[in-house]
Each structure stands twice: as C-alpha cells, then as structure tokens.
Amino acid sequence: MRKSFLLAGGLFLLVVLWLVSGQFGDHDFVDSSVDILGGTAVDEIMTVRGRTITRQPYVSEVVISGRTEAVRSVAIKSQTDGRVDAVLVEKGEFVRKGDVICQLATDDREASLAEARALEAQRELEYRAAQELLDKGHRSKTQAAAARAQLDAARALVARREVELSYAALRAPFDGIIDDRPAEVGDYLQKGHVCAEIIDTDPYLVVGEVSERQVGKIRIGSEGTARLVDGTQVNGWVRYIAQSARADTRTFRIELEVPNPDGTLRDGVTAEIRIPVEKTQAFLLSRASLVLSDDGEVGVRVVENGRVRFYPVHILGDSNNGIWVDGVPEDATLITVGQEFVSEGQAVRVDLEG
Template identity: 45%
Template sequence: MNRSLLLAILIAVGATLWVVSGPLLSQDGGPDMQKAPATLDRSEQRPDVRVRTQQAEPHTLELVINGRTEMTREVQIRAEQSGAVVELPGEKGEVLEEGALIARLADRDRSAAVEEARARLASRELEFNAADRLLQRGHTAETQHAAARAEMQQARAALRRAELALEQLEVRAPFAGVLEERSAELGDFLREGDSVARLVDLDPLLVVAMVNERDIGDLSVGDRGTARLADGREAEGRLRYIARTAEETTRTFRVELAIPNPSNLFPAGVTAELRLPLEVVPAHLVSPAILVLADDGTVGVRAVDEEDRVVFHPVTIIEQRPEGLWVAGLPDEVTLITVGQEFVLDGQQVTPVDEAEVAAGQPGAGA
C-alpha cells in the first residue's frame, strides 16, 4: 500500500511539472508558428505591360447599304405588221448590236405594193411637170396645177407608207443589249402588236439602294462608289441618280450607282452591298482584343502617357474590317497597351515594353 501510494504521488507531481513547463518554454524563444503580416505597398509596384506606338491614318467614312442590281433599260419588242415568222437569226441570251435582225416576217404583197406605189408616183410626177409647163405658158389654170401637185404628193406619201410597211417586216434591235426572251417561233403568225422578244441593256449595270433621310444630304450625283455582289465580285462606278422625293412608307430615297459592264459579266437582279464614301477622318486601326469598358460602360482603350502612367481614351468605332477596327477619338500619336490592359488602373504607373521587342525575343521583353 505504501509503495502504491508513493508511485501515485510521483506520477501526479510529474504531470503537474509537464503542464506548467509548456508556457515557460514558449516564452524562452521557442519556434513561432505565426508569420508576420506581409507589407505590400501597391503604389510602389510597376507591372509590365506590352505597348505599341502608332500614328493616326486618314480613313474614309463610308455609307454601307444593301441593294440590288438592275438593268439600265428593257423593252418588249412587238410586231408592227402582221405575218408569219420566216426567219429568227437571234438566239435567246445572245448579245446583239443596235439594229441587229431579231425576226423577219413573210413578205406577202408588201414588195408588190412598193412597186405599185413607185409607178403611181412616177405617173403623178409626169402629170405635175406637164401642168407646170402649161401654167408657165398660160394654158392652164392655177387650180389644175395645184391639183396635179396634190396628187403627186399623195403618191409620194403612199410610196413612203408602202416602203415603211416593207421595212417593218424586219424586227430589229432598237439598241445594243441581250436578247433575254424570244416569244415568237419560226412559223408563228403574228398580228400587229404581238410580242416578238424582250431586249435588256446591262451596260452600264445599275446598283439600286434606298438611303435614309439622315444620309441623303451627304451624297451628290457623280460621287464614286463600290458595289460588292453576292458572289464576292466588286466593281466601281458613279452615282447617276438620287431621288428628290422620299418613299412615303419608308422615308428613304432611291439612289442608282452605274457600273461599267461592257462584257455583261455582272447580272441584273442579284443582291449587292453598296459602299458610298462620305468624308475622310483621322483614325486608328486597332485589334478588338484591346478594347476595354470604363465603369460607366464607355468603350475605349488604355494607353501610356509620357510619364508611363495608364490613361483611358474613349473611342468611337467607325468601321469593322477583317483586319481590325477603325476607331476615332484618339490622339494623332498614341502608345496603346496591347497586353495587360485589363490588369492595370487609370493613373497607375507601369513599365511599358514595346511589343516589337517581344516579337524579336530581345532581353527584358518578358511582358
């Protein structure tokens, strides 16, 4: 019993000493598990940003509108005499010169009528000449002389009508163009006024579009423009017509751009994008990736000033092209931040690194 009591007393004393010794050891310079707070002064940090210095370039503002191509003129050619079609030299789709034969109708008695009219005119001319000589000699009255003159003139008019009827048996192209349709076939009997063919003129070709009332005042007849067809082909031309009155429903004005089309390569009736230059302004070509938004939602870019501080410039996008965006509102010369613009603040001082150095792999170009 004495031995067991002694052992218990020793264990209790040892436990008490172990508990008491913990705080004492920590005060004697033991390991400190808590790190001191880091001191970070943001104003002393100068992050690297990649920059590019560029100059403004003159850029032409354009009015871009959708339109369609149209022929300059078209005509439905009709028969002026009746008769059967005996010749059709023109094929559908063929390019014809002015005066080219499209169709010929049967003669029937038109040639005979011309010969008869010529003979009658010759007889009336002889009668008039005889009456004229008698009048000069005083052997006939002036009324008889006038009657002979009238009969001669009537015979001359009859000959002209007969010749015209013979000429109208040949249906010819009134202007150079494309034989778009041929409604008559060989052997058809045509009456006066029946359709023979449709002729269209595609040179020049017209690109027609509707311009809103805000922009119509910036355009003038004779201005140059460019048309881009649906298949990607482009052609230049000049404005030949600007409507002076607007469409009642849309309040838009019709404009016509005439483009040369001597070989009829461009068809009518296809959609086209019309670009009309308005004015030339200084602008910068930038990548869409460098655009940022200000706190109020303004679109702009960040640049670096002479003291290497970040500056925000609001911009206006004036045109979007495959190579980038044309923007206005920047100084003539500006050093744009091209990489890192999202991680810096306005007025913050930075270390600019020219992107040309980065591309060349020069030392110190780690931005």
C-alpha cells in the same frame, strides 16, 4: 529496470521539447509569409504591352446595300399584225443595234409597195405634163396645183407602204443580250405582242437606297466602288440621286454607273456600295483593342503617367486592316495586351511593342 524508466522519461522529455520548438518555428514562418503577401506580392506592378498610336489619313464612306441592275431593258414588240416567218437569234445571244430578231411574213406588203411606187410614177408624169401646159397657157394654176397635190399624196403613200413593210422585221434597238424570246416560228403576233426582250450590258448600274441622314453627303459625279456578293469589285461614278424619298422607307435611290465591257455583270446580284464623302484624320486600331467600360461604353485603355485610363471612342468605319476610331489623344500609349485585366487608375508598367 530503473534505468529503463529513466531512459524512457528522458526520451519523452526530448520529444516534447522538440515539438514545442517546431510549433514556434512554424509561427515564425507564417508570420513572414503574411508579411511577404502584405508587402511585395500585393504591391507588385502589373506589366502590359502597348504601342504609341497616331492619327492617319482617313476617308469616311457612305456604305449602302444594293444590287446590280441593267441600265436599259426593253421589250421588242410588234408594230403590225403578222405570222412569224423566222427567228434569227436565241436567248442569251449578243446582238448589235439593227440586227433582225424576228421576221414576220410580208404577205401583200411588198405588192402594196410596188403598187404605190407605180402610182407615184404616174402622178409624176401627170404633174410634169400639167406644168408644161400651165407654162404654155393651156392649163390653169388650179389644175396644176391639183396635179401637184396628187403627186404628193402618191409619195406619202409610198412612204407609208415602206414603213409598213419595215415593221415586218423586228430589230434590236441597241447592242445587248437577248434575255428572253417568247416568239417562235409560226406564232401570230398582233400589234403590241412581244418578240423578245433585250438588255443593255454596257454600262451597268449598281443601285441602292440611302438614308435621309446621309443623302446630303453624296454628289452627282462622286466616285464609288461596289463589291458584289461573289467578291468582284467594280469602280464607277454616281450618275443619279433621287429628288424624292420613297414613302414607305424614307430613303433615296442612287445609281452608280460602272463599265461592263466584257458583259460579266448580271442583273439582280447583291452588292455593297461604298462612296467616299469626307477626308479626315483617325486612328486605325485592331478590333481586339476595344473594351467595354463598367457603364457599357465602347473604348480603349491607355497608359498616362504610369496609370490606366479609359477613353470612349467613336467608331468611324472598318477595313481589312482594322477599325477606324476617334476620341483618343494624339500619341497616346494604347494597351494592346492586358487591357482586359486592368482597371481605371491602376498603376502599370508598359512594355512597348517594336
């Protein structure tokens, strides 16, 4: 029995000694962990990815919101009264200059012309006879002059009747598309009534309004491009810049003339006009490279002498390949991956791309 107590006491003592030794061992481990965190982990330098950037040729552009517009649109109006005898074209048809669009009834116009021509022939004979008598001394100069005046009046009457007859045929003033044709066979057109509306399809215009800050950069004859809302791109040249601004917007109208030989352009389509105005040097960067500083400035982070530095940038323009900026030193090491996780003055290690 006594041996059992002694054995139990010995075991208890061994357990106490083991626990005490384990507690001190744990303190040694925590201390070493603190040392590691206070030393190697905190002082470890972050690695970022970057690349060296250099300036490239850049052409700054004036970008204008605009629309397509026909260079000419004319309402073909009747110059005389008359009933529509025939309509020779439909809406949407292409016509050539001089083609008849609407034909009015000639009524008595042809008879009036024939009558005028007969009178002209009579006056011609009378004038010749008067001239012969004048040469023989049987007529005075006054009588011969009167005969000549009557002949001239007859000729003028023929010309007037010919014009009146020509008014019965309403013709296209230029090549184009018939955009509307309100007149129908049997309609009675009075002088000034519209037979049809025609649009000149080649060339075409892309028009827009440019601000007073930018209008001075554009010149007549400057080349430009326009991208339509459907993705079509057309090239042309600036043919007109307004001399006075619109009173309500203080903007100036410009017109870009573009070829349209196949007639695919339509009036009123939304477009974006780009006109190159100045050649310079700039950096082409990915949009993801831009960051905001603590003060809200847009810029980029670069590495100089192993430390992060922030540079605010001036955005010049954008393209399909990135964004054009200036304000960064030449041959700077731009941070391309990790720029959001570093701060000004922080020491970093750079893994250069490529």
